[in-house]
Amino acid sequence: MHQRRLWTLWAAIAVILVIQGTAVAQDQNQNRRGRNRGVRDQLLRLLGEEKVQDHLKLSDEQLGAVEKISEEVSNEGRERRGGRRNFRNLSDEERQKLREEAQKRAQEIKKKLAGALSEKQMNRLSEIAIQERGASALNNPDVAAKLKLTDDQKKKLVEVGRENRQKMRAAFSEGRGGDRQAMREKFTKLREEAHKALLAVLTKDQQAQFEKMKGEKFDLPQRRRGGGRRGRRPSNDT
Numbered sequence: 001m002h003q004r005r006l007w008t009l010w011a012a013i014a015v016i017l018v019i020q021g022t023a024v025a026q027d028q029n030q031n032r033r034g035r036n037r038g039v040r041d042q043l044l045r046l047l048g049e050e051k052v053q054d055h056l057k058l059s060d061e062q063l064g065a066v067e068k069i070s071e072e073v074s075n076e077g078r079e080r081r082g083g084r085r086n087f088r089n090l091s092d093e094e095r096q097k098l099r100e101e102a103q104k105r106a107q108e109i110k111k112k113l114a115g116a117l118s119e120k121q122m123n124r125l126s127e128i129a130i131q132e133r134g135a136s137a138l139n140n141p142d143v144a145a146k147l148k149l150t151d152d153q154k155k156k157l158v159e160v161g162r163e164n165r166q167k168m169r170a171a172f173s174e175g176r177g178g179d180r181q182a183m184r185e186k187f188t189k190l191r192e193e194a195h196k197a198l199l200a201v202l203t204k205d206q207q208a209q210f211e212k213m214k215g216e217k218f219d220l221p222q223r224r225r226g227g228g229r230r231g232r233r234p235s236n237d238t
Contacts (some may be wrong), residue, residue: 041109042129044070049221056121065116127215135198147206156201164194
């Protein structure tokens, strides 16, 4: 009788341990998916979206690898911010230099991610990224290389982007304190105009190829007010 009670007790303890172990594993996986927030690098930010993670079928090991990369980039970002000047006070040339430096960091991050994801996953992630960025993705070195953009085309893309940012800043200054809905409509119109202007730099064949580079349509998570997104995403700052 005593042995039966002892066996029952040990069985109950074993069940409790199994349940606790499962709960801990679920919490760790949930934290891994939701801990990383506030990212600026596009690929890392997209990989922080649970919808993207599920679409790419990322394993727990891959999620952990992405999180590690995210933390490294976050630490590097905090170091850079220490001596950073106010972006609004910079000249167009200084701003362009910062964008080029950001592009270089993005390429380095992409190489690290390529070591954590499969080639198929990386290709699909790139397609989703192009869908999200739209015509502005033409400034991406990889996209430009695949489309075989000429130096003259690259220069025109930079000029279109600069003109659009100037118009955006002017519209913001003029609309400050005014009708927010009217300002949103103005910004939407400016973005549409910039999109058309960027695509106009391409030849017809390049435009067709660029469209194919987007891959199958992916319903991106909706942006929340303030530019944030619903869902889970990696935490870092580039």
